Amino acid sequence: MRTSVLVLALCVACLVPLCSSLVQWEQFIGCLQRRFSRSFLLEPNVDCATRKLFVNYRRSIYCENCDSYFTCQGNYEAVFLCQQDAKAYELSEAFSECREEIQGKGYEADNLVLNEIDRFGRQGGDCMAAYLNKTLNCHYDPTTVVCNHTHIE
Template sequence: MKKTTVFVFGIFLAVLFHLSTAVDSDVAASRVKRGLPRWINRAIQAVPAYCAATAGAAAGRMRRAYYDMRRANWQNCDKYFHCRGNYEAGRLGYCGKLTAKAISEAREWAQSGGSHGSDSAEDRVANDYGRAGGNCVQRYILGTRNTRQECSLPRRLW
């Protein structure tokens, strides 16, 4: 496995573990664990403890979209997978949307080192669009045809 894949999978496991072991929903600080990077703890604090079951399902859907993106390895299609993962997690309701936002923001923050680059801003737009229930295929696959940023992902991978 590539180092990046292992790293991202570790993030998901850490967030899921700490969300599922959270007992006190009133005190977010009680869920902060020593030894974890600060950005993982921020993601954990952003999701209430009563969302633990839904958070696990939402994180699983986002993880599946991430692995599909890695497996497809298709140029200019990362925004589609960002959108799709957030869309699928957001369909789980309020807790799914919260979890998707926490994971997406933590990932963008970690990848950009806290700075806000243009690619990171575009990823955030795709994440927000997916969580809002937007049509990811229409916007990021069909909508990019005959442009410089065309995502020509085969239909079987949609």
């Protein structure tokens, strides 16, 4: 049951910037439910991936202009800190695909960019070098977990 709560929390956290209607939350959860059985979501590495995605998406809400970094880092951690398990990778991909499915038409360009960021993280890219720089106006320091002078654990 713990994983189900985390999955729901991650759904909320990753969709906050994208939508506000209840129908879209339900669509996102429905998308995940169509893809995965309950037992899949209880797998240890899937639980690990969910937690890594959740932490990074939650941080992105509190750290302005750092969405790309946290999106990349969440995908990186979901795969590489969860034993590079195929199921953890699959969960990470599903979050991207469900996000895209919900957004639908009109967001194709945004989705192409987000999908590239997601893939870069899942494939082991250096998210810090690619997305954590002052030119993007992102002021997050991963060594101190501080963004704009605020600790965002």
